[in-house]
Amino acid sequence: xxxMTTNYTILLLFSISLLLIPYSxxxxxxxxxxxxxxxxxxxxxxxxxxxxxxxxxxxxxxxLLVLILLQSN
Amino acid sequence: xxxxxIELSSDDLKGxxxxxxxxxxxxxxxxxxxxxxxxxSILFTGIFTTGLLIYLLYTIxxxxxxxxxxxxxxxxxxxxxxxxxxVDWYYHIYIxxxxxxxxxKCIPFFADTIDNVFxxxxxxxxxxxxxxxxxxELLDIGSVTxxxxxxxxxxxxxxxxxxxxxxxxxxxxxxxEDLMRPASVWFNHERGNEITKFTEDVFNGKVAHA
Numbered sequence: 286x287x288x289m290t291t292n293y294t295i296l297l298l299f300s301i302s303l304l305l306i307p308y309s310x311x312x313x314x315x316x317x318x319x320x321x322x323x324x325x326x327x328x329x330x331x332x333x334x335x336x337x338x339x340x341x342x343x344x345x346x347x348x349l350l351v352l353i354l355l356q357s358n
Numbered sequence: 359x360x361x362x363x364i365e366l367s368s369d370d371l372k373g374x375x376x377x378x379x380x381x382x383x384x385x386x387x388x389x390x391x392x393x394x395x396x397x398x399s400i401l402f403t404g405i406f407t408t409g410l411l412i413y414l415l416y417t418i419x420x421x422x423x424x425x426x427x428x429x430x431x432x433x434x435x436x437x438x439x440x441x442x443x444x445v446d447w448y449y450h451i452y453i454x455x456x457x458x459x460x461x462x463k464c465i466p467f468f469a470d471t472i473d474n475v476f477x478x479x480x481x482x483x484x485x486x487x488x489x490x491x492x493x494x495e496l497l498d499i500g501s502v503t504x505x506x507x508x509x510x511x512x513x514x515x516x517x518x519x520x521x522x523x524x525x526x527x528x529x530x531x532x533x534x535e536d537l538m539r540p541a542s543v544w545f546n547h548e549r550g551n552e553i554t555k556f557t558e559d560v561f562n563g564k565v566a567h568a
Contacts, residue, residue, distance in 0.1 A: 291421055291423060291424050294424060294427070295423060295424065295427045298427045298428065298430075298431050299427075301431060302430075302431060302434065305434060305438070308438075308467075309438065311467065312442075312466055312467055315466035315467050316445055316466045318466075319449060319464045319466055319470075323374075323449070323462065323464070324369075324370065324372055324374075325366070325370045325449070325451075326367070326369060326370055327448075331444060331445065331448065334441045334444065335441060335445075337437075338437060338438055338441055341434055341437055342434060345430045345431065345434050348426070348430060349427055349430065352423050352426060352427060355423070356423055
């Protein structure tokens with residue numbers, strides 16, 4: 286029973302992490318769009334932070350996917 | 359133009375100058391310590407939540423997969439929240455030019471606010487400095503409020519939590535006084551003797567000069 290609940294919870298967290306990928310991607314896109322509209326230059330560290338967010342969300346999704354596969358075996 | 363009052367580069371400010379003969383007087387963001395305080399509070403909340411999750415899931419429930427999953431999501435959300443705080447701070451700008459006062463607050467994905475006050479359409483009645491506490495005094499953080507009389511209504515414009523508020527308010531008060539006197543409709547220097555002037559009252563068809 287506990288194992289079943291664990292599986293479903295990890296699946297729920299995986300779906301949240303999947304949602305975070307498009308969010309981080311479009312957040313970066315929107316931020317860059319504001320930059321071009323206002324004409325305010327975005328510093329390089331800030332761009333890197335936004336890119337790191339995308340990478341983090343992808344890595345977290347992959348880790349959770351691996352966990353789901355390990356749990357199902 | 360005082361250098362300490364312009365915190366943005368001239369390239370960044372080009373897009374904000376849309377009117378003729380417009381020059382930047384003040385261009386500021388909120389104090390960087392405001393950003394640091396926000397980021398640190400988010401970080402502590404994230405660390406506390408992670409610690410709590412580890413305690414509950416690993417120590418009590420003894421489920422390593424659940425612990426790893428929750429901790430990863432908590433850390434990701436913390437990282438996202440900190441980067442959002444940085445971007446929000448970066449795109450919240452107060453600009454005072456010789457023609458207008460502008461507040462730009464862009465929160466990507468959530469909200470955009472651009473508040474423009476044209477200085478030839480208003481009269482400044484007060485420029486106040488607010489330093490709310492001892493800590494703000496020590497760190498030189500405070501707010502500057504500018505009260506306007508518009509022909510239709512009153513409005514208070516606030517430059518909140520900026521660096522060096524006293525100097526900014528003093529400079530702003532002097533600059534606004536200099537700018538408004540020749541330009542504002544309230545002073546009416548260049549108009550003829552018309553009964554439609556704002557500075558005159560009309561009683562029984564006769565003009566009573568203010």
